[in-house]
Amino acid sequence: MLELRPGCECCDRDLPPGSEDARICSFECTFCRACAETALHGRCPNCGGELVPRPRRPADKLAKFPASGSRVHKPAGCRS
Numbered sequence: 001m002l003e004l005r006p007g008c009e010c011c012d013r014d015l016p017p018g019s020e021d022a023r024i025c026s027f028e029c030t031f032c033r034a035c036a037e038t039a040l041h042g043r044c045p046n047c048g049g050e051l052v053p054r055p056r057r058p059a060d061k062l063a064k065f066p067a068s069g070s071r072v073h074k075p076a077g078c079r080s
């Protein structure tokens, strides 16, 4: 199950579970659309994998399976 991390690793922008701007790789490294498309060119800086839109979890499922609260902020990989 996806963690649905709460923010972008590059800019720390909030990415709530319902956000259409969240992008993830297969390891669920999480970025906002702006960083994914501009700074990262669609590639995860941690693993080199592709970044794709994160699916949104329906609200009724979120109540039972809540999103992760642990924020990951690793801007070092975003300045290439």
Ligand SMILES: [Zn+2]
Pocket: 008, 009, 010, 011, 012, 013, 031, 032, 033, 034, 035, 036
């Ligand atoms: Zn960002």
Ligand SMILES: [Zn+2]
Pocket: 025, 026, 027, 028, 029, 044, 045, 046, 047, 048, 049
């Ligand atoms: Zn990754």
